Amino acid sequence: MQTHWYRAILAGVATCLVAGVSFAALSASPMPRGWGVWLASCLIGGLIGFAAWRIAAALQRDIRRLVGYLHTLSGEGATLPPRLGFGLGPAANVAAQTIQAMSERLDEMTRLRRELELRSRVSEAERGHLEAILNAITDGVVVTDAFDEVKIANGAAAQVLDFELQPALRRPLDEVTEDARLIKLIKDTRDAGANQRRGMEHRVGGRSFRVTTTCVAGRGVAAPGAAGAAGVVTVLHDVTRDKxxxxxxxxxxxxxxxxxxxxxxxxxxxxxxxxxxxxxxxxxxxxxxxxxxxxxxxxxxxxxxxxxxxxxxxGVTKVHREQVELAVLVNGCVEVVLPQARDKGVTLDRLVTEREAVVFADRDMLVQAVMNVVSNAVKYTPAGGTVGLAMVSDGPSRTVTLSVTDTGVGIPAEDVPRLFQKFYRVPSNNTVAPGTGLGLNLVKHVVENVHAGSVSVESTVGHGTTFKMALPLADIPSERGADLLARRW
Amino acid sequence: MVTQPPLVLVCDDESHIVHVVSLKLRNAGYEVITAPDGAEALELVKRRLPDLIVTDYQMPYVSGVELCAALREDEATADVPAIMLTARGFRLDPAELHRARIIDVVSKPFSPREVLLKVQAIVPVSGGRQAEAPSPDQSPEAA
The missing domain is CATH 1.10.287.130 (Signal transduction histidine kinase, dimerisation/phosphotransfer (DHp) domain)
Incomplete structure (x- = not known):
């Protein structure tokens, strides 16, 4: 294409030469001199006009190419710069190459920017992950830097030390908490230098904490006097329950x-x-x-x-569950207590109304519980009194309740809430009968903790007491149920 | 003038302890009155002033220390010495014992012989009380 323009220029020059020779011939001819001048001027003007038109066209084309290239640079898919021709020439090519270099640098920077954005997103995700881990820890964690500013803290620490989490970050420790002992411990640990550990028992808001502070080494800037200390990790472990x-x-x-x-x-x-x-x-x-x-x-x-x-x-006790016919079990307990009741002149009434109740229970434990309640009733019932036993099943709740009612000395209302505590004995009944203060605690454990049942007590001083033990009924095969229904207690 | 044996009040909510200590002291020549708790002991002391009190530490209503402290507040009973029986596994506060004028402490399980020796050291049988004549309403087994 470029060759074509060179030919055109050469043709123009040749035309000029022909025109010049013709002009000389005419000058020598007898033709009038004015015509020759006019003709030569026309030829030269035409040549100049043609050349100007071609140059303008070339310039316009190159500018269009450059604009197109710059346009592609601003978006996706910029490739090599266009090869420019006659219009802008070498200078334009240098400019295009410069633009190309700039474009390459721009591409590199764009790549770096994307990489940084990616790293930033990864870093944010990791920080979020770290915060999630920290917040999942039930111990309070506060990380301070070499200048005692709070870098990281978790929700547990915020709750214990009573500060708002986000506003606390990057703030001086003594602005976050007024706990002078804790602040001193953290500063002392930081002053002690890298890898040093301190600890103390500390009470915050009515709870006891084991506070451990560890000075961590790092590449961060160390505060004056803090040899290699990048900061301090403080862990507040709640030991209230342990205590x-x-x-x-x-x-x-x-x-x-x-x-x-x-x-x-x-x-x-x-x-x-x-x-x-x-x-x-x-x-x-x-x-x-x-x-x-x-x-x-x-x-x-x-x-x-x-x-x-x-x-x-x-929780180390082994529970051997089996299908237990409650009426049979209670009957066995009554037989054991009967001599004691007879000796004392206490009547045992078996008011059982449910003979078929079967529970899925540890037989020995249940015997221990029922024995405790029945023998207690006999012990605290004076001669001439009665101890009555009854069982009632409740269909909807699938439970059977054994009631042991005595006409004994009764329990003062103020003692009832403490009745199932270990070693608690009703002071006013202490001399009525010997006891260990453990029996009813065992009953509660056996019925409620082992068998998912419930124990309750109703009592009136001077009239008597009723203990109720409710136990879940076992789901037994129908044949077994029918067999049990046929039995008499 | 009749020389009466020293009067000892034995106070414990465990009837066996009361029984065994009383028997040991009676066999050694002491007169013994008993109470099953601190509250009843306070009532008893108002009726008969003992020469010595042997009391359990942990009792319902009024503990042994509370009993002795209450005795110190009354001029009539302020000087009655006391020996304490205790089943607690740790030492009692000496200042508290001093305030309550508890002279000695015997840990359970105890030896009745040991109790007798301590009682004899404080109130010997030979040093019994002098009395005009025994009052008709004074019962040695008031509790």
């Missing part, structure tokens, strides 16, 4: 020790009295032997109950 459990254990051991010492005191004292010959006749000696035997039994019961309760509470 309560420890106190409860200590209290339990103390009470167990006290309760075990009481029958042991009697045994030791009476044995010593026998050895020292303080019992002067056979009746007194027999009385002492009897007391020693009874107190030994009491001690054994107490130890058995303590172990049973302890095993149930700790």
């Amino acid at each position: 309560e459990i420890a106190e409860m254990k200590s209290d339990f051991v103390s009470k167990v020790s006290h309760e075990l010492r009481t029958p042991l005191s009697s045994i030791k004292a009476y044995v010593e009295m026998l050895i020292d010959g303080e019992a002067h006749d056979e009746d007194t000696r027999s009385e002492f032997y009897g007391i020693v035997q009874n107190e030994t039994d009491r001690l054994q019961r107490m130890i058995d109950n303590i172990l049973s309760i302890s095993r149930i509470e700790s």
Whole structure:
């Protein structure tokens, strides 16, 4: 194409030369001189006009190409710059190459920008992930930098130290919390230098915390005096419940020790009295032997109950569930207690109304629970009184309730809420009958914790007490149910 | 003038402990009155002033320390010494014991012999009280 324009220019030059020769010939000819001049002027003007038109066209084309190229640079798909021709020439090509270099740099920067955006998004996601992890931790976590400004904290820390999470970040620690002991611990840890750890027991808002601070090393700027310290990680572990459990254990051991010492005191004292010959006749000696035997039994019961309760509470007890005909089980318990009731002059009424009730239960545990309730009723009922047992099933709730009602001394209303506590004995009834204060606690554990049932008590002082044990009924095969229905208690 | 044996009040909510301590002291020549709790002991002391009190620490209504502290508030009973029986596994506060004028502490399980020795050290049988004549309404087994 370019060759074509060179030919055109050459043709123009040739035309000029022909015109010049013709003009010279005419000058020598007899033609009038004015005509020759006019003709030459026309030819030259035409040539100049033609050349100007061609140049303008070339310029216009190159500019269009450049504009088109710049336009593509601003969007997608910019490729090599266009090859420019006659119009703008070498200077325009240099400009185009410069633009090309700029375009390449622009592309590089665009790539870097995208990479940074990607990294930023990844970083944001990681931070969000880290925050989610921190917020999932139940311990309070506060991370401060070398200048004691809060960098990261979790929701638990915000709750414990009573600050708003987001506004607290990047703020000085002493603006976030006024807890002077905590601030001092964090600063001391930071001053101690990298990898140093401190700790303290601390109470915040009525709760106990084990606070651990660790100075972390890092590439961050260290504050003056903080050798290599990038900051401090503070963890607040709530030990309130641990302390309560420890106190409860200590209290339990103390009470167990006290309760075990009481029958042991009697045994030791009476044995010593026998050895020292303080019992002067056979009746007194027999009385002492009897007391020693009874107190030994009491001690054994107490130890058995303590172990049973302890095993149930700790969850290590093995529960052997089976289908238990409750009426048969209760009948067995009544048979055991009957001699004691007869001796005391207490009548046992079996007011059972449900003979077919079957529960899916641990037989031995349930016997222990029912025995405790029935023997308690006999113990706290004076001679001439009655202890009545009844069972009622409730279809909709699929439960069976065993009620043990006595006409005994009753329980004052203020003692009822504490009745099932370990070692609690009703003070006004303490002298009515011996006890360990563990039986009803065991009943509650067996019925409620092991068998998902419920225990309740209603009592009137001087009139008597009713204990109710509700247990879930077992789903038994119909044949078994029919068989049980045929049985009589 | 009749020399009466020293009067000891034994107070414990465990009837066996009351029984065994009372028997040991009676066999040794002491006169013994008993109470099943601190509240009843306070009532009893108003009727008969003992030479010594042997009381349990942990009792319903009124504890042994509360009983002794209450006795110190009344001029008539302020000087009655006391020995405490306790089944608690830790030492009692000495200041509290001093305030309540509890002279000695015996840990359960205890030896009746040991209790007797401590009682004899505080109130010997030979040092019994002097009295004109026993009052007809004074019962040695008031509780």
